[in-house]
Amino acid sequence: MSYLELEDVDVRLGDTEVLRRVSCSLDERTIAVIGENGSGKSTLARLVGGLTHATGGTIRVLGLDPARDATRLRRRVAVVFSNPDTQIVMPTVAEDVAFSLRSDKLSRDEKTRRVDEAMHRFGLTEVAGRASHDLSGGQKQLLALCGAFVRRPDLVIADEPTAYLDARNARRVADHLFEEGRHRLLLVTHDLALARRCEKAVLVQDGAIAAVGAPDEIIAEYEVGLGC
Numbered sequence: 158m159s160y161l162e163l164e165d166v167d168v169r170l171g172d173t174e175v176l177r178r179v180s181c182s183l184d185e186r187t188i189a190v191i192g193e194n195g196s197g198k199s200t201l202a203r204l205v206g207g208l209t210h211a212t213g214g215t216i217r218v219l220g221l222d223p224a225r226d227a228t229r230l231r232r233r234v235a236v237v238f239s240n241p242d243t244q245i246v247m248p249t250v251a252e253d254v255a256f257s258l259r260s261d262k263l264s265r266d267e268k269t270r271r272v273d274e275a276m277h278r279f280g281l282t283e284v285a286g287r288a289s290h291d292l293s294g295g296q297k298q299l300l301a302l303c304g305a306f307v308r309r310p311d312l313v314i315a316d317e318p319t320a321y322l323d324a325r326n327a328r329r330v331a332d333h334l335f336e337e338g339r340h341r342l343l344l345v346t347h348d349l350a351l352a353r354r355c356e357k358a359v360l361v362q363d364g365a366i367a368a369v370g371a372p373d374e375i376i377a378e379y380e381v382g383l384g385c
C-alpha cells in the first residue's frame with residue numbers, strides 16, 4: 158500500500174463541495190500539489206494532515222485513517238501553513254520549538270539538545286529568547302518550520318512554506334524540505350521551480366485531481382491551461 162491512498166474522496170465545507178471524487182495512490186518521497194487559486198490544494202493538504210475530514214470515500218495516510226487514528230497520525234505528520242501566526246503558541250522562540258516535543262517521551266536533556274539543534278538549522282539560535290510574536294513574517298515562518306522538523310515526522314505537509322521568505326531563507330528552507338532523510342514531503346506550492354524538485358506532481362483543478370505525473374509534464378499541462 159502507498160503511504161497516500163485516496164479513493165473517491167469528497168470534502169464538503171458548509172454548502173461548498175470543495176473536493177470531489179478525489180482518487181490517487183502516491184508513494185513518491187516528495188510530491189508537489191499545484192493548481193490555480195481556489196482549486197482545492199490547501200483543502201487536500203488539510204485532509205491528508207487530518208485537519209479536515211472527508212465527507213465521502215476512503216483515505217489512508219501512512220496506512221492510517223485520519224478520522225479514526227487522528228492521535229497516531231498527529232504523532233507522525235507535521236503540517237506547516239503559509240500563515241505561521243496560526244501555529245505559534247508559546248511566548249518565546251525556544252519555548253515554542255520545545256512545545257512541539259511536549260508529548261514525546263524524551264529526556265529533558267534530549268529535548269534540549271533537539272531544540273538547540275533545530276534552532277541552529279533554521280537560523281533561530283540568535284533569537285531563541287525573543288518574543289515569538291515580535292518576529293518578522295519570515296522569521297515566524299522559519300519558527301513554524303522548525304517546530305515541525307524538531308519532531309522528526311515521517312511526513313511533512315507544507316502549504317506555501319516559502320511564502321514570506323527572502324531568497325536566502327527560501328533556499329535554506331527548500332534544502333531542509335528536500336533533504337535526504339526519513340521524512341516524506343507533500344508540498345503545496347505556486348513556486349513551480351520548487352514543484353519541479355519533487356519526484357511527482359499532482360494538478361488540482363476545480364476540486365478534482367486533473368493529472369498526476371512527472372513534474373515537468375504536469376507543470377507543462379498546467380501552464381497550457383493557464384495560457385502561459
Ligand SMILES: Nc1ncnc2c1ncn2[C@@H]1O[C@H](COP(=O)(O)OP(=O)(O)OP(=O)(O)O)[C@@H](O)[C@H]1O
Binds near residue numbers: 171172192198201
Ligand atoms: N471552510 C470553508 N468553507 C467553505 N468554503 C471553503 C472553506 N475553505 C475553503 N473553501 C473554498 O474551497 C475552495 C478551495 O480552497 P483552497 O484553500 O483549498 O484552495 P487553494 O487551491 O489552496 O487556493 P490558493 O492557491 O488560493 O491558496 C475555495 O473556493 C474556497 O473558497
